[in-house]
Amino acid sequence: MSLRYALLGFLTTEQASGYRLTQEFGESMGWFWYASHSQIYPELRRMEAEGLVTSELDGDDGRGKRTYTITDTGRGEFDRWLVEDADYPPQRDAERIRLVFLDQQHPDVIAKHLRAHRDHHQRLLDIYADQLEQIRSGTFPRLRKRLASQPPESAELVTGLKALALEGNARRARTEVEWADQGLLWLTTCTTDESRRH
Amino acid sequence: MSLRYALLGFLTTEQASGYRLTQEFGESMGWFWYASHSQIYPELRRMEAEGLVTSELDGDDGRGKRTYTITDTGRGEFDRWLVEDADYPPQRDAERIRLVFLDQQHPDVIAKHLRAHRDHHQRLLDIYADQLEQIRSGTFPRLRKRLASQPPESAELVTGLKALALEGNARRARTEVEWADQGLLWLTTCTTDESRRH
DNA sequence: TAGGGCATGTAATTCGTTACATGATTGC
């Protein structure tokens, strides 16, 4: 059900089309919850059928852009979800499995995987750092819309929470980079020792 | 396909029944890749049909414990997978979504979620620390079996990689705990300031 | 006029969860 709540959350700030949501859930929202258009369009339809959102066609033409707006029912359902306890999903990390069983492969293969891991998370870290800068400097468009849509006394919370969330992602990425670097370092000393012994 | 490779990986160390695998993938292996019995049993059957594993019934009775053993085909397929490049799955974190939209809720609700987050990851961290201790002291049973099943010259790699993998999980958990604590601290100062202003 | 972005959908398949279901053995 998380996609549903992610969509509702977005719609509490502004109304949007499926296309727009698809863009957001592939980019900024996507750093927290990724979703593709083939998942979003049917979900919006279901949500409309359940009265959580309403939609109307923009322009005069019969076919084309459909804009979704959250209803009071939708807001109520979203608020209910907000206070609900989290359930922490089980861990699933294919790369960890690989690493654990890589002990019979050439060290170069291990190094390849660790370097790719580090590079991947370094790229993410760069993006998060950039976004955090935009949040703090107030140039992030979605944040400005959120601030405008919410009562001014909650401005500090709005900004602070968005920053905290992104900060969390940045910390995660940094942790992965540092871990991979530690792994690469260990691998070097480990294989050097090994060759010295022969 | 990751469950398949996780199962194959386990079977490169020792043969096992579906039940045994279910236990392992709910515990130690489960820290990297969780799976339930309703997923494991059918997958083993499919893998047998594809020649990656073979099975035989233990004991004389017709029904009962079935032990699975990896085949050469299975080993080949697993080795092929080991060197393959990783693909990094999209991010999906329902708790982050919640946090970002929690700005209209009472600070107590935010604090509740952050505390639960910290506690959850602290519990994980305790488990990982304990397991790491067992790895380093050589009392971890699965590691001993792995060492016995692999050539002695790779002993350092076997132990080192398992420790590195767990160390990665521990780092992740520690990062989450620290992040949640930072969030709670910020929340306190933020809401104190707020009330002082009135 | 061809290619790219806008805009919306569906279908097939795979992956994972939850619930249902059964029977044997072991220890209190």
Next chain:
DNA sequence: GCAATCATGTAACGAATTACATGCCCTA
């Protein structure tokens, strides 16, 4: 005799990926 654990399965459903499919509008 009863409860727990061992041991194996299936069915229904939901979540997510990949591929297929269509049509508009703009601009190079």
